[in-house]
Amino acid sequence: MTKIWFNRWFSVAYHYIHMIRSNPDQQPFVFYGTHPDPNHMHLQACDYAFVEPTVKGAEYVQFCLDFCKQHSIDIFIPRLHMYDIAEQIERFEAIGTKVMVCKDLTLLHQLMNKHLFYEALQHTDIVTLPAYRVVNTAAQFKQAYEELTSEGNKVCFKPTSSEGGMGFRIIAERSNRLEEMYGWVTLKTSFEDAYQAFASKDWFDDIMVMELLEGDEYSIDCLSSAEGELLTAIPRRKSTGRVYELEKVPALLDIAERVAARYRIPYVFNIQVKYNKGIPKLLEINPRMSGGLYISCLSGINIPYLAVKEIQGQPFDVPKPKFDLQISYIEQPIVLKSRSGY
Incomplete structure:
Protein backbone atom coordinates (compact mmCIF):
# COMPACT_ATOMS: atom_id res chain seq x y z
CA MET A 1 0.00 0.00 0.00
CA THR A 2 1.45 3.36 -1.09
CA LYS A 3 2.20 5.84 1.71
CA ILE A 4 1.84 9.55 0.91
CA TRP A 5 2.90 12.43 3.16
CA PHE A 6 1.60 16.01 2.96
CA ASN A 7 3.65 18.29 5.21
CA ARG A 8 2.49 21.75 6.32
CA TRP A 9 -0.12 22.45 3.65
CA PHE A 10 -3.10 24.75 3.21
CA SER A 11 -6.48 23.53 4.44
CA VAL A 12 -7.48 22.66 0.85
CA ALA A 13 -5.11 19.67 0.96
CA TYR A 14 -8.07 18.05 2.75
CA HIS A 15 -9.75 17.91 -0.68
CA TYR A 16 -6.66 16.66 -2.50
CA ILE A 17 -6.19 13.78 -0.09
CA HIS A 18 -9.80 12.70 -0.55
CA MET A 19 -9.49 13.01 -4.34
CA ILE A 20 -6.46 10.73 -4.39
CA ARG A 21 -8.08 8.30 -1.98
CA SER A 22 -11.32 8.04 -3.99
CA ASN A 23 -9.50 7.28 -7.24
CA PRO A 24 -11.32 5.38 -10.02
CA ASP A 25 -8.69 2.60 -10.06
CA GLN A 26 -9.41 1.76 -6.40
CA GLN A 27 -5.68 2.04 -5.78
CA PRO A 28 -5.09 1.92 -1.99
CA PHE A 29 -3.18 4.70 -0.22
CA VAL A 30 -2.28 5.56 3.36
CA PHE A 31 -1.97 9.27 4.13
CA TYR A 32 0.32 10.97 6.63
CA GLY A 33 0.04 14.63 7.55
CA THR A 34 2.08 17.02 9.68
CA HIS A 35 1.39 20.56 10.88
CA PRO A 36 2.25 22.65 13.97
CA ASP A 37 -1.50 22.93 14.64
CA PRO A 38 -2.84 19.47 15.61
CA ASN A 39 -6.36 20.60 14.64
CA HIS A 40 -5.38 21.81 11.17
CA MET A 41 -7.98 20.85 8.60
CA HIS A 42 -5.81 18.87 6.19
CA LEU A 43 -4.83 16.53 9.04
CA GLN A 44 -8.47 15.48 9.38
CA ALA A 45 -8.26 13.71 6.02
CA CYS A 46 -5.12 11.77 6.96
CA ASP A 47 -4.85 8.26 8.37
CA TYR A 48 -1.97 9.38 10.61
CA ALA A 49 -1.40 12.94 11.84
CA PHE A 50 1.60 14.38 13.68
CA VAL A 51 2.62 17.76 15.11
CA GLU A 52 5.38 19.30 13.03
CA PRO A 53 8.35 21.17 14.59
CA THR A 54 8.74 24.87 13.85
CA VAL A 55 12.26 24.72 12.45
CA LYS A 56 13.79 25.87 9.16
CA GLY A 57 16.57 25.10 6.71
CA ALA A 58 18.78 22.08 7.35
CA GLU A 59 16.90 21.21 10.54
CA TYR A 60 13.61 21.01 8.68
CA VAL A 61 15.10 18.90 5.90
CA GLN A 62 16.52 16.51 8.48
CA PHE A 63 13.09 16.29 10.13
CA CYS A 64 11.61 15.41 6.72
CA LEU A 65 14.22 12.74 6.04
CA ASP A 66 13.77 11.21 9.47
CA PHE A 67 9.98 11.24 9.04
CA CYS A 68 10.22 9.52 5.65
CA LYS A 69 12.56 6.87 7.04
CA GLN A 70 10.51 6.24 10.16
CA HIS A 71 7.23 5.84 8.28
CA SER A 72 8.56 4.37 5.01
CA ILE A 73 7.00 7.18 2.98
CA ASP A 74 6.72 6.38 -0.73
CA ILE A 75 5.61 9.82 -2.00
CA PHE A 76 6.28 13.15 -0.29
CA ILE A 77 4.16 16.11 -1.48
CA PRO A 78 5.69 19.20 0.19
CA ARG A 79 4.50 22.78 0.30
CA LEU A 80 6.51 24.32 3.13
CA HIS A 81 10.25 24.80 2.46
CA MET A 82 10.08 23.29 -1.02
CA TYR A 83 13.41 24.78 -2.06
CA ASP A 84 15.31 23.40 0.93
CA ILE A 85 13.78 19.98 0.28
CA ALA A 86 14.54 20.09 -3.46
CA GLU A 87 18.19 20.93 -2.67
CA GLN A 88 18.48 17.57 -0.89
CA ILE A 89 16.25 15.51 -3.16
CA GLU A 90 18.97 12.89 -3.76
CA ARG A 91 18.89 12.05 -0.05
CA PHE A 92 15.14 11.37 -0.25
CA GLU A 93 15.52 9.29 -3.39
CA ALA A 94 18.30 7.29 -1.70
CA ILE A 95 15.85 6.10 0.97
CA GLY A 96 13.15 5.28 -1.61
CA THR A 97 10.97 8.40 -1.23
CA LYS A 98 9.76 10.16 -4.38
CA VAL A 99 9.31 13.91 -3.87
CA MET A 100 6.72 15.84 -5.91
CA VAL A 101 8.76 18.99 -6.40
CA CYS A 102 10.53 20.89 -9.18
CA LYS A 103 14.14 19.68 -9.26
CA ASP A 104 15.44 22.67 -11.25
CA LEU A 105 16.79 24.68 -8.32
CA THR A 106 17.46 27.86 -10.31
CA LEU A 107 13.92 27.85 -11.68
CA LEU A 108 12.38 26.99 -8.31
CA HIS A 109 14.26 29.86 -6.66
CA GLN A 110 12.96 32.26 -9.34
CA LEU A 111 9.38 31.01 -9.04
CA MET A 112 9.41 31.61 -5.30
CA ASN A 113 10.51 35.24 -5.75
CA LYS A 114 8.29 37.27 -8.05
CA HIS A 115 11.01 39.84 -8.84
CA LEU A 116 13.51 37.20 -9.96
CA PHE A 117 10.95 35.45 -12.14
CA TYR A 118 9.75 38.69 -13.72
CA GLU A 119 13.38 39.49 -14.53
CA ALA A 120 13.78 36.07 -16.18
CA LEU A 121 10.66 36.71 -18.29
CA GLN A 122 11.86 40.08 -19.57
CA HIS A 123 12.39 40.16 -23.34
CA THR A 124 10.45 36.91 -23.91
CA ASP A 125 7.09 36.40 -25.61
CA ILE A 126 5.83 33.86 -23.05
CA VAL A 127 3.40 36.15 -21.20
CA THR A 128 2.92 39.90 -20.85
CA LEU A 129 4.14 41.42 -17.58
CA PRO A 130 2.49 44.33 -15.79
CA ALA A 131 4.49 47.53 -15.42
CA TYR A 132 6.40 47.33 -12.14
CA ARG A 133 9.26 48.59 -10.00
CA VAL A 134 11.01 46.86 -7.08
CA VAL A 135 11.78 49.11 -4.12
CA ASN A 136 13.13 48.86 -0.58
CA THR A 137 13.19 52.49 0.62
CA ALA A 138 10.43 55.05 1.04
CA ALA A 139 12.09 57.34 -1.51
CA GLN A 140 12.14 54.55 -4.09
CA PHE A 141 8.50 53.78 -3.29
CA LYS A 142 7.52 57.40 -3.92
CA GLN A 143 9.46 57.51 -7.19
CA ALA A 144 7.91 54.23 -8.41
CA TYR A 145 4.40 55.44 -7.55
CA GLU A 146 4.92 58.72 -9.40
CA GLU A 147 6.38 57.02 -12.48
CA LEU A 148 3.60 54.43 -12.73
CA THR A 149 0.79 56.94 -12.23
CA SER A 150 2.35 59.30 -14.78
CA GLU A 151 2.01 56.45 -17.30
CA GLY A 152 -1.74 56.35 -16.61
CA ASN A 153 -1.74 53.36 -14.24
CA LYS A 154 -3.54 52.78 -11.01
CA VAL A 155 -1.06 51.28 -8.56
CA CYS A 156 -0.81 48.40 -6.09
CA PHE A 157 2.05 46.75 -4.23
CA LYS A 158 3.03 43.41 -2.73
CA PRO A 159 6.12 41.79 -1.16
CA THR A 160 8.17 39.92 -3.77
CA SER A 161 8.23 36.76 -1.61
CA SER A 162 4.73 36.05 -0.35
CA GLU A 163 1.92 33.60 -1.05
CA GLY A 164 -1.62 34.43 -2.06
CA GLY A 165 -2.82 37.86 -1.04
CA MET A 166 -0.39 38.38 1.85
CA GLY A 167 0.84 41.97 1.87
CA PHE A 168 -1.16 43.01 -1.21
CA ARG A 169 -2.52 46.56 -1.11
CA ILE A 170 -4.19 48.90 -3.60
CA ILE A 171 -3.24 52.57 -3.45
CA ALA A 172 -6.36 54.74 -3.57
CA GLU A 173 -7.43 58.10 -2.23
CA ARG A 174 -9.39 57.87 1.00
CA SER A 175 -12.79 59.53 0.89
CA ASN A 176 -13.84 59.42 4.53
CA ARG A 177 -11.84 57.67 7.26
CA LEU A 178 -14.74 57.61 9.70
CA GLU A 179 -16.99 55.89 7.15
CA GLU A 180 -14.24 53.31 6.56
CA MET A 181 -14.32 52.46 10.26
CA TYR A 182 -17.94 51.36 9.86
CA GLY A 183 -17.38 49.47 6.61
CA TRP A 184 -15.75 46.24 5.52
CA VAL A 185 -12.05 45.65 5.98
CA THR A 186 -10.42 46.79 2.75
CA LEU A 187 -7.21 46.12 0.82
CA LYS A 188 -7.03 49.81 -0.08
CA THR A 189 -4.58 52.23 1.50
CA SER A 190 -3.67 55.80 0.67
CA PHE A 191 -0.30 56.74 -0.77
CA GLU A 192 0.35 58.90 2.30
CA ASP A 193 -0.31 56.05 4.76
CA ALA A 194 1.83 53.61 2.78
CA TYR A 195 4.64 56.14 2.44
CA GLN A 196 4.65 56.91 6.16
CA ALA A 197 4.75 53.18 6.98
CA PHE A 198 7.68 52.59 4.64
CA ALA A 199 9.45 55.73 5.88
CA SER A 200 9.44 54.34 9.43
CA LYS A 201 12.49 52.29 8.42
CA ASP A 202 15.60 53.22 6.45
CA TRP A 203 15.31 49.98 4.48
CA PHE A 204 12.73 47.20 4.16
CA ASP A 205 12.39 43.88 2.33
CA ASP A 206 11.69 44.14 -1.40
CA ILE A 207 8.25 45.44 -2.35
CA MET A 208 6.98 45.23 -5.91
CA VAL A 209 5.05 48.37 -6.89
CA MET A 210 2.89 47.45 -9.86
CA GLU A 211 0.30 48.49 -12.38
CA LEU A 212 -3.11 47.60 -10.94
CA LEU A 213 -4.80 45.04 -13.18
Missing part, protein backbone atom coordinates in the same frame (compact mmCIF):
# COMPACT_ATOMS: atom_id res chain seq x y z
CA GLU A 214 -8.56 45.69 -13.19
CA GLY A 215 -9.97 43.05 -15.53
CA ASP A 216 -10.91 39.38 -15.08
CA GLU A 217 -8.60 37.21 -12.99
CA TYR A 218 -7.80 33.64 -14.05
CA SER A 219 -5.92 30.76 -12.50
CA ILE A 220 -4.69 28.19 -15.00
CA ASP A 221 -4.25 24.83 -13.28
CA CYS A 222 -1.78 22.66 -15.17
CA LEU A 223 -0.88 18.97 -15.08
CA SER A 224 2.43 17.95 -16.61
CA SER A 225 4.65 14.91 -16.89
CA ALA A 226 7.70 14.30 -14.72
CA GLU A 227 9.74 15.79 -17.57
CA GLY A 228 7.52 18.91 -17.73
CA GLU A 229 5.45 18.10 -20.82
CA LEU A 230 2.06 19.79 -20.50
CA LEU A 231 -0.74 17.22 -20.31
CA THR A 232 -3.72 19.49 -19.64
CA ALA A 233 -4.53 23.06 -18.59
CA ILE A 234 -7.78 24.37 -17.10
CA PRO A 235 -8.44 28.13 -16.94
CA ARG A 236 -10.58 29.08 -13.94
CA ARG A 237 -12.05 32.58 -13.83
CA LYS A 238 -12.83 34.29 -10.55
CA SER A 239 -16.37 35.65 -10.91
CA THR A 240 -18.48 37.22 -8.16
CA GLY A 241 -18.22 36.18 -4.51
CA ARG A 242 -17.62 32.43 -4.39
CA VAL A 243 -18.50 31.80 -8.01
CA TYR A 244 -15.94 30.54 -10.53
CA GLU A 245 -16.21 29.78 -14.24
CA LEU A 246 -14.23 27.08 -16.02
CA GLU A 247 -13.64 28.52 -19.48
CA LYS A 248 -11.75 27.37 -22.56
CA VAL A 249 -9.79 30.52 -23.42
CA PRO A 250 -7.34 29.93 -26.30
CA ALA A 251 -5.05 32.81 -25.30
CA LEU A 252 -4.67 31.37 -21.79
CA LEU A 253 -4.15 27.82 -23.03
CA ASP A 254 -1.41 29.22 -25.29
CA ILE A 255 0.26 30.85 -22.27
CA ALA A 256 0.21 27.50 -20.46
CA GLU A 257 1.81 25.81 -23.49
CA ARG A 258 4.55 28.43 -23.70
CA VAL A 259 5.30 28.32 -19.96
CA ALA A 260 5.50 24.52 -20.03
CA ALA A 261 7.68 24.45 -23.14
CA ARG A 262 10.14 26.99 -21.69
CA TYR A 263 10.33 25.94 -18.04
CA ARG A 264 9.34 22.23 -17.95
CA ILE A 265 7.71 22.45 -14.50
CA PRO A 266 6.84 18.86 -13.45
CA TYR A 267 3.64 17.35 -12.06
CA VAL A 268 1.34 20.24 -11.07
CA PHE A 269 1.68 24.00 -11.38
CA ASN A 270 -0.57 27.04 -11.50
CA ILE A 271 -0.38 30.23 -13.56
CA GLN A 272 -2.21 33.31 -12.28
CA VAL A 273 -3.02 36.09 -14.72
CA LYS A 274 -5.25 39.14 -14.66
CA TYR A 275 -6.51 41.17 -17.58
CA ASN A 276 -6.00 44.88 -18.04
CA LYS A 277 -7.32 46.70 -21.10
CA GLY A 278 -7.96 43.37 -22.83
CA ILE A 279 -4.47 41.91 -22.24
CA PRO A 280 -3.79 38.98 -19.85
CA LYS A 281 -0.81 39.86 -17.66
CA LEU A 282 1.09 37.62 -15.29
CA LEU A 283 0.58 37.75 -11.54
CA GLU A 284 2.63 34.69 -10.56
CA ILE A 285 3.36 31.02 -11.21
CA ASN A 286 3.13 28.51 -8.36
CA PRO A 287 5.11 25.26 -8.73
CA ARG A 288 2.55 23.27 -6.70
CA MET A 289 -1.14 22.50 -6.41
CA SER A 290 -3.06 25.76 -6.13
CA GLY A 291 -5.56 26.66 -3.45
CA GLY A 292 -8.43 26.40 -5.93
CA LEU A 293 -7.35 23.27 -7.77
CA TYR A 294 -10.25 21.27 -6.32
CA ILE A 295 -12.61 23.59 -8.24
CA SER A 296 -10.78 23.06 -11.54
CA CYS A 297 -10.96 19.29 -10.99
CA LEU A 298 -14.74 19.50 -11.44
CA SER A 299 -13.83 19.68 -15.13
CA GLY A 300 -13.63 15.89 -14.87
CA ILE A 301 -9.87 15.61 -14.36
CA ASN A 302 -8.59 14.36 -11.00
CA ILE A 303 -5.29 16.23 -11.19
CA PRO A 304 -3.93 15.24 -7.73
CA TYR A 305 -4.45 11.54 -8.45
CA LEU A 306 -3.01 11.73 -11.97
CA ALA A 307 0.05 13.54 -10.58
CA VAL A 308 0.49 10.65 -8.12
CA LYS A 309 0.23 8.16 -10.99
CA GLU A 310 2.80 10.16 -12.93
CA ILE A 311 5.37 10.21 -10.12
CA GLN A 312 4.84 6.45 -9.73
CA GLY A 313 5.51 5.94 -13.44
CA GLN A 314 2.05 4.49 -14.07
CA PRO A 315 0.49 5.06 -17.51
CA PHE A 316 -2.82 6.91 -17.80
CA ASP A 317 -5.00 8.78 -20.26
CA VAL A 318 -5.94 12.38 -19.52
CA PRO A 319 -9.67 12.99 -20.06
CA LYS A 320 -10.79 15.94 -22.12
CA PRO A 321 -11.78 18.67 -19.64
CA LYS A 322 -15.34 19.95 -19.48
CA PHE A 323 -15.62 23.72 -19.80
CA ASP A 324 -18.42 26.28 -19.59
CA LEU A 325 -19.08 25.26 -15.99
CA GLN A 326 -20.17 27.66 -13.26
CA ILE A 327 -18.99 26.45 -9.84
CA SER A 328 -19.22 27.52 -6.22
CA TYR A 329 -18.58 25.96 -2.81
CA ILE A 330 -19.87 25.94 0.77
CA GLU A 331 -18.32 25.10 4.14
CA GLN A 332 -18.99 21.66 5.54
CA PRO A 333 -18.72 21.10 9.31
CA ILE A 334 -16.89 18.04 10.60
CA VAL A 335 -16.39 16.71 14.14
CA LEU A 336 -12.74 16.85 15.18
CA LYS A 337 -13.26 14.85 18.36
CA SER A 338 -15.91 14.15 20.96
CA ARG A 339 -15.08 15.04 24.57
CA SER A 340 -17.94 12.89 25.84
CA GLY A 341 -16.40 9.72 24.44
CA TYR A 342 -19.45 8.80 22.36
